[in-house]
Amino acid sequence: MDFELSEEQLMIKESAREWCNRHMPFDRIREMEINGYPYPKDIPKGLGEQGFIMGVVPEEHGGLGLDWLTQSLISEEIGYADPTIATAAAFMAVGTGWGFVIDKFASEEIRDNFIRPAIKGEKFVGIASTEPSGGSDVANHKSNARKVGDEWVLNGEKTFISGVEEAREWGGGYWTNVRTGDPSGGASHKHMTAFFVPVDSEGFHPDVPYRDAGRHSLSTSGFRMENVRVPENYMLGKENKGFYGTMEGFDNARILIAASAVGVTERLLDVAMEYIKERHTFGKPLAKYEGIQFELVKLYREMEATRLLCYKTAWMQDKRYQEGKYKPKEVAKWISMIKWKAPHLALKAANQTMHWLGAAGYTDEYPIEMAWRGVMSYCVGAEGGANIQKIVIGRELLGPEYIPYR
Ligand SMILES: Cc1cc2nc3c(=O)[nH]c(=O)nc-3n(C[C@H](O)[C@H](O)[C@H](O)COP(=O)(O)OP(=O)(O)OC[C@H]3O[C@@H](n4cnc5c(N)ncnc54)[C@H](O)[C@@H]3O)c2cc1C
CATH class of the missing domain: 1.10.540.10 (Acyl-CoA dehydrogenase/oxidase, N-terminal domain)
Structure with missing residues (x-):
C-alpha cells in the first residue's frame, strides 16, 4: 500500500x-x-x-x-x-x-x-435527469422518446438542471435520460434510453431560472421538450440501456463533487484558523480556548479521514476503468459514502467555523456563509440526496433484496 x-x-x-x-x-x-x-x-x-x-x-x-x-x-x-x-x-x-x-x-x-x-x-455539457415528479427515482421518469423515421422525437419536462442558461449562452447540451420501450408503464430501469440533447434544438423551451439559496453564479432551471428531434447517432449507448450509463455518470460526478467538498472544508478551516489566532476575547486569542481548539481538531481529523476515503474511492474508480478490477456496484458503494460524507462535512465545517467567527462569519466578508449555502445544495439533492447514497450503501452491505422501496 x-x-x-x-x-x-x-x-x-x-x-x-x-x-x-x-x-x-x-x-x-x-x-x-x-x-x-x-x-x-x-x-x-x-x-x-x-x-x-x-x-x-x-x-x-x-x-x-x-x-x-x-x-x-x-x-x-x-x-x-x-x-x-x-x-x-x-x-x-x-x-x-x-x-x-x-x-x-x-x-x-x-x-x-x-x-x-x-x-x-x-x-x-451536463445532466438532465430530474423531472417535476422527482429526481431520486431515476427509473420512473416520464419524459419519453419515440422513433419516427430515422429520428427520435423527445417530449417531457426536466427540472432543477444546472447550467441551462450557461449552455444556452455558450452552446452545449445534456445527457438526457428518457423513457423508451413502454411509455405508459410504471418505473423500470429497462425502459430508459439516454440521448444527447443540444439546448438550441427546436422544441427545447427553457424555464426561468430558480432563485437558489446558494451557488448564485450558476443557473439552475428546467426545460420542456416539445417534439425535440435528434438523429439516431445522438443516442448515447444502446436503446433501453440508458439507466446504466446514467448511473456511471452519477458515479463520476459524485467523486469530483466529494473532492470539491473536501477542498471547501480545508479552505474553511484555513480561514478560521487565521481568524481565531488573531481574535482576542477576555485577553487571549480564541485559538487558546479548548471550546474552540478541540472543535477545530475534531473537524481536521474528520477532514483528513474523508480526504483519504475520497482518494481511495478515486483510486478504485481507476482500477475499475483501467483493469476492470472492481465491479461498478462495488465502487458505487464507496462513491456513495464520499458523496454523502464530504458535502455534509463541509456543511458542518461552515456551521462551526461561522460560530467561531461570530457576527463576522455571518457576513460575506468571509467565505463561510456562501460556502454554507453552496454546499447545502449537494447535501439536499445535487448529484443525488443523502438517503439515496444510504440506499446504495445498504444495498451492497445487505443485498438487493433489502432495498427499502422494493
Ligand atoms: C442546486 C441543484 C442543482 C441540481 N442540478 C441538477 C442537474 O444538473 N441535473 C439533474 O438532473 N438534477 C439536478 N438537481 C436535482 C437533484 O438531482 C435532485 O434534487 C435529487 O435527485 C433529488 O430529487 P428531488 O429533489 O426531486 O427529491 P425527491 O426525489 O422528491 O426526494 C425528496 C427527499 O426524499 C428522499 N428520498 C427519496 N426517496 C427515498 C427513499 N426511498 N427513502 C428515503 N428517502 C428518500 C430524498 O433523498 C430527498 O431528500 C439539482 C438539485 C439542486 C439542489
Whole structure:
C-alpha cells in the first residue's frame, strides 16, 4: 500500500492551486456570488486551457487521459478556491463527470461539436435527469422518446438542471435520460434510453431560472421538450440501456463533487484558523480556548479521514476503468459514502467555523456563509440526496433484496 501521490499528481495539484489563487481570488468569488449569473467567462475558459476540465477523457478525443485520482485533486483545489461550489465546479466536476460518459458513447459529430469545445471551457455539457415528479427515482421518469423515421422525437419536462442558461449562452447540451420501450408503464430501469440533447434544438423551451439559496453564479432551471428531434447517432449507448450509463455518470460526478467538498472544508478551516489566532476575547486569542481548539481538531481529523476515503474511492474508480478490477456496484458503494460524507462535512465545517467567527462569519466578508449555502445544495439533492447514497450503501452491505422501496 502506497499513500504517496506521484510527482505528476502533486505537480498538477500544485498548479491547480496556483492557477485558482491567481484567477479565482476571494474578492472575485464574492463578487460572482453577489452579482449572480452571468459569471465571468474567463474562468471556464482558463480552466479549459489548463486542461483541468475533462482531463480524464482520452487524448485522442481531446482530453489528457488523466486518472480519476488526479482529476479529483484538481476538483479539491477548485472547491478550495470557490467554496460556493458553483461555476468553476459545474464546468469542471459536473462537466467532467457527465462529459466523460457522453464522450464514451458519443458519435464523432457530438465529440467534435460539443465534447472538444467543452474540454476547452467554451461550451457546457451536463445532466438532465430530474423531472417535476422527482429526481431520486431515476427509473420512473416520464419524459419519453419515440422513433419516427430515422429520428427520435423527445417530449417531457426536466427540472432543477444546472447550467441551462450557461449552455444556452455558450452552446452545449445534456445527457438526457428518457423513457423508451413502454411509455405508459410504471418505473423500470429497462425502459430508459439516454440521448444527447443540444439546448438550441427546436422544441427545447427553457424555464426561468430558480432563485437558489446558494451557488448564485450558476443557473439552475428546467426545460420542456416539445417534439425535440435528434438523429439516431445522438443516442448515447444502446436503446433501453440508458439507466446504466446514467448511473456511471452519477458515479463520476459524485467523486469530483466529494473532492470539491473536501477542498471547501480545508479552505474553511484555513480561514478560521487565521481568524481565531488573531481574535482576542477576555485577553487571549480564541485559538487558546479548548471550546474552540478541540472543535477545530475534531473537524481536521474528520477532514483528513474523508480526504483519504475520497482518494481511495478515486483510486478504485481507476482500477475499475483501467483493469476492470472492481465491479461498478462495488465502487458505487464507496462513491456513495464520499458523496454523502464530504458535502455534509463541509456543511458542518461552515456551521462551526461561522460560530467561531461570530457576527463576522455571518457576513460575506468571509467565505463561510456562501460556502454554507453552496454546499447545502449537494447535501439536499445535487448529484443525488443523502438517503439515496444510504440506499446504495445498504444495498451492497445487505443485498438487493433489502432495498427499502422494493
Ligand atoms: C442546486 C441543484 C442543482 C441540481 N442540478 C441538477 C442537474 O444538473 N441535473 C439533474 O438532473 N438534477 C439536478 N438537481 C436535482 C437533484 O438531482 C435532485 O434534487 C435529487 O435527485 C433529488 O430529487 P428531488 O429533489 O426531486 O427529491 P425527491 O426525489 O422528491 O426526494 C425528496 C427527499 O426524499 C428522499 N428520498 C427519496 N426517496 C427515498 C427513499 N426511498 N427513502 C428515503 N428517502 C428518500 C430524498 O433523498 C430527498 O431528500 C439539482 C438539485 C439542486 C439542489
